[in-house]
Amino acid sequence: xxxxxxxxxxxxxxxxxxxxxxxxxxxxxxxxxxxxxxxxxxxxxxxxxxxxxxxxxxxxxxxxxxxxxxxxxxxxxxxxxxxxxxxxxxxxxxxxxxxxxxxxxxxxxxxxxxxxxxxxxxxxxxxxxxxxxxxxxxxxxxxxxxxxxxxxxxxxxxxxxxxxxxxxxxxxxxxxxxxxxxxxxxxxxxxxxxxxxxxxxxxxxxxxxxxxxxxxxxxxxxxxxxxxxxxxxxxxxxxxxxxxxxxxxxxxxxxxxxxxxxxxxxxxxxxxxxxxxxxxxxxxxxxxxxxxxxxxxxxxxxxxxxxxxxxxxxxxxxxxxxxxxxxxxxxxxxxxxxxxxxxxxxxxxxxxxxxxxxxxxxxxxxxxxxxxxxxxxxxxxxxxxxxxxxxxxxxxxxxxxxxxxxxxxxxxxxxxxxxxxxxxxxxxxxxxxxxxxxxxxxxxxxxxxxxxxxxxxxxxxxxxxxxxxxxxxxxxxxxxxxxxxxxxx
Amino acid sequence: xxxxxxxxxxxxxxxxxxxxxxxxxxxxxxxxxxxxxxxxxxxxxxxxxxxxxxxxxxxxxxxxxxxxxxxxxxxxxxxxxxxxxxxxxxxxxxxxxxxxxxxxxxxxxxxxxxxxxxxxxxxxxxxxxxxxxxxxxxxxxxxxxxxxxxxxxxxxxxxxxxxxxxxxxxxxxxxxxxxxxxxxxxxxxxxxxxxxxxxxxxxxxxxxxxxxxxxxxxxxxxxxxxxxxxxxxxxxxxxxxxxxxxxxxxxxxxxxxxxxxxxxxxxxxxxxxxxxxxxxxxxxxxxxxxxxx
Numbered sequence: 001x002x003x004x005x006x007x008x009x010x011x012x013x014x015x016x017x018x019x020x021x022x023x024x025x026x027x028x029x030x031x032x033x034x035x036x037x038x039x040x041x042x043x044x045x046x047x048x049x050x051x052x053x054x055x056x057x058x059x060x061x062x063x064x065x066x067x068x069x070x071x072x073x074x075x076x077x078x079x080x081x082x083x084x085x086x087x088x089x090x091x092x093x094x095x096x097x098x099x100x101x102x103x104x105x106x107x108x109x110x111x112x113x114x115x116x117x118x119x120x121x122x123x124x125x126x127x128x129x130x131x132x133x134x135x136x137x138x139x140x141x142x143x144x145x146x147x148x149x150x151x152x153x154x155x156x157x158x159x160x161x162x163x164x165x166x167x168x169x170x171x172x173x174x175x176x177x178x179x180x181x182x183x184x185x186x187x188x189x190x191x192x193x194x195x196x197x198x199x200x201x202x203x204x205x206x207x208x209x210x211x212x213x214x215x216x217x218x219x220x221x222x223x224x225x226x227x228x229x230x231x232x233x234x235x236x237x238x239x240x241x242x243x244x245x246x247x248x249x250x251x252x253x254x255x256x257x258x259x260x261x262x263x264x265x266x267x268x269x270x271x272x273x274x275x276x277x278x279x280x281x282x283x284x285x286x287x288x289x290x291x292x293x294x295x296x297x298x299x300x301x302x303x304x305x306x307x308x309x310x311x312x313x314x315x316x317x318x319x320x321x322x323x324x325x326x327x328x329x330x331x332x333x334x335x336x337x338x339x340x341x342x343x344x345x346x347x348x349x350x351x352x353x354x355x356x357x358x359x360x361x362x363x364x365x366x367x368x369x370x371x372x373x374x375x376x377x378x379x380x381x382x383x384x385x386x387x388x389x390x391x392x393x394x395x396x397x398x399x400x401x402x403x404x405x406x407x408x409x410x411x412x413x414x415x416x417x418x419x420x421x422x423x424x425x426x427x428x429x430x431x432x433x434x435x436x437x438x439x440x441x442x443x444x445x446x447x448x449x450x451x452x453x454x455x456x457x458x459x460x461x462x463x464x465x466x467x468x469x470x471x472x473x474x475x476x477x478x479x480x481x482x483x484x485x486x487x488x489x
Numbered sequence: 490x491x492x493x494x495x496x497x498x499x500x501x502x503x504x505x506x507x508x509x510x511x512x513x514x515x516x517x518x519x520x521x522x523x524x525x526x527x528x529x530x531x532x533x534x535x536x537x538x539x540x541x542x543x544x545x546x547x548x549x550x551x552x553x554x555x556x557x558x559x560x561x562x563x564x565x566x567x568x569x570x571x572x573x574x575x576x577x578x579x580x581x582x583x584x585x586x587x588x589x590x591x592x593x594x595x596x597x598x599x600x601x602x603x604x605x606x607x608x609x610x611x612x613x614x615x616x617x618x619x620x621x622x623x624x625x626x627x628x629x630x631x632x633x634x635x636x637x638x639x640x641x642x643x644x645x646x647x648x649x650x651x652x653x654x655x656x657x658x659x660x661x662x663x664x665x666x667x668x669x670x671x672x673x674x675x676x677x678x679x680x681x682x683x684x685x686x687x688x689x690x691x692x693x694x695x696x697x698x699x700x701x702x703x704x705x706x707x708x709x710x711x712x713x714x715x716x717x718x719x720x721x722x723x724x725x726x727x728x729x730x731x732x733x734x735x736x737x738x739x740x741x742x743x744x745x746x747x748x749x750x751x752x753x754x755x756x757x758x759x760x761x762x763x764x765x766x767x768x769x770x771x772x773x774x775x776x777x778x779x780x781x782x
Contacts, residue, residue, distance in 0.1 A: 440594065
């Protein structure tokens with residue numbers, strides 16, 4: 001390419017100091033496009049919404065003492081079920097781990113190809129996409145819609161608006177309805193919802209989520225991304241010159257001009273860009289930006305302008321890819337006559353991928369190695385110790401034993417660390433195991449009991465002996481321990 | 490028109506109220522409409538509330554409201570809800586014997602939880618929140634019981650109290666041997682030294698106890714209740730004097746004071762104040778603290 005034809009990117013207009021602080025809302029009605037990215041978006045929409053709407057109905061057999069729903073947040077009993085995993089409230093750190101993983105995956109996506117999350121997976125994008133599809137289905141493409149504003153009868157327009165909002169509300173209602181199903185047995189709750197016997201809180205949450213979905217996806221749309229969401233601001237700090245972004249290749253496109261004019265210029269031997277200024281990229285954009293101004297905050301990088309542009313390029317017989325996943329650096333390199341570079345494996349991406357493997361590995365390892373029982377001890381605070389009538393000393397403890405299996409289990413309790421210790425359990429069963437008292441804990445439950453440890457041994461003044469309570473499954477043999485202290489006068 | 494012109498503030502373009510202080514004029518910015526309507530709505534709400542609910546005090550009584558709502562009824566509903574929540578367990582607790590409750594881990598757990606709450610409300614002021622007691626108020630965690638530490642004995646004490654106004658209360662009398670001039674001071678001191686020797690308590694420096702005389706005094710005056718060996722008698726609430734547990738202190742002065750002035754601690758009868766199920770729960774809770782026999 002000749003250096004003389006090099007064109008600079010178009011600059012955004014300067015700020016007008018007298019302009020109002022707030023921009024008036026410009027309602028965006030994007031046109032329908034067809035192409036690779038549209039197909040990817042449809043597929044992701046069907047998969048993600050399909051998972052969201054249908055997952056609560058998936059069953060998972062956990063035996064007689066546990067719910068059979070594959071994914072269930074059981075708030076009443078403080079349990080989270082995810083297929084074969086069961087999380088207790090004290091294991092909430094797994095959720096922290098999941099959030100860390102999610103953040104790292106977002107970072108990695110960003111380093112590889114910009115706002116993949118925003119463009120394809122974010123619920124706001126997916127639902128907005130669905131709502132816009134419904135809008136086009138009922139009211140027609142933007143051009144048709146504009147025509148109708150002039151020609152169609154009032155009755156037809158009212159009917160169409162009513163149909164659109166009804167469909168939107170139905171989708172929104174279904175969204176809220178699916179949400180509550182994650183918190184109770186789905187088939188039962190569906191039946192209760194339709195017979196009016198579901199708990200009030202279920203109806204309330206459906207109402208709240210119906211409202212938010214309808215407002216956010218139907219009315220606020222791109223404003224959520226542009227004004228409300230912090231992610232566009234954060235991602236600017238995470239991207240680098242190698243990250244692929246939806247890019248208008250101005251090295252190829254400029255100087256732009258109408259098809260007729262540019263053909264005439266080309267015929268005359270004057271260089272002319274591929275962009276025919278048809279503005280289809282702007283018309284297709286769900287956030288209403290002009291990608292030709294370069295990468296910008298409001299662009300969610302959904303790739304729909306790529307499809308729109310490719311369609312036009314095919315029609316006018318010019319090569320596709322005038323808008324494509326590319327980097328600003330490559331555009332500049334091509335202008336200088338250098339070959340474009342695509343460097344996916346670089347320090348940043350390898351670091352993120354490595355961190356994902358490490359965090360994921362730690363989570364899998366801890367999940368695989370966690371025990372199915374637990375014990376915690378609290379020493380009586382008042383009194384710290386008791387002198388018995390025979391002169392011996394006694395300390396009392398409250399033990400809580402956790403049985404994470406879905407079967408009732410018996411545990412033998414032993415104490416170690418006090419000379420001549422005698423252990424007595426309040427709340428045990430009559431049997432003993434090798435002389436140790438035994439308690440029974442119900443399936444998937446905890447059990448609180450009182451342990452009394454006494455000794456005749458003479459302890460040093462202000463004694464505080466470290467003691468260990470060990471809890472052993474009578475049948476399985478699994479043992480867990482908890483430390484505490486034995487106090488003396 | 491001229492008047493109107495005069496009342497508009499030049500800077501803001503807002504009309505003024507015509508009030509002026511030291512050249513400062515008050516702008517006429519009325520309340521926002523939504524605020525005003527909210528205010529009116531509140532007034533309407535208040536009037537509706539007066540009619541519907543108890544509101545105005547009268548000379549003797551109050552306006553009761555057309556809905557007939559009473560805070561007492563609301564509490565009754567809450568109490569009924571509580572009973573429903575406790576449901577089956579409360580029922581079982583009511584019917585099971587004390588021994589049955591202790592034998593059933595689930596029921597024991599329920600009774601102990603209810604007992605702990607009732608103990609905190611009713612017993613903790615004297616016995617302490619952990620039932621560790623204090624001077625004059627026995628520690629309920631240990632195994633030394635003046636009136637018996639079996640489930641039935643604890644329940645009996647709870648129901649009828651000690652030296653209370655209840656007809657079936659435990660009654661025992663530790664005379665004031667010194668104050669009532671039943672024993673001369675030297676004999677009291679000798680008896681105190683003898684009693685302390687039963688528990689092998691250390692003799693204070695400079696004291697030469699006359700154990701022979703003390704033994705004689707003890708056998709004549711104390712053994713009737715505390716037993717010849719000093720091990721006490723729960724029928725009379727006479728404490729065991731040979732163990733390491735001293736309700737009023739084990740110092741020489743404390744023991745002399747006990748013999749001189751007598752002791753008569755009081756525990757109220759709870760039978761009439763608490764319902765039988767709560768008494769049961771309390772019995773099991775105290776028994777399970779660790780000292781129960």
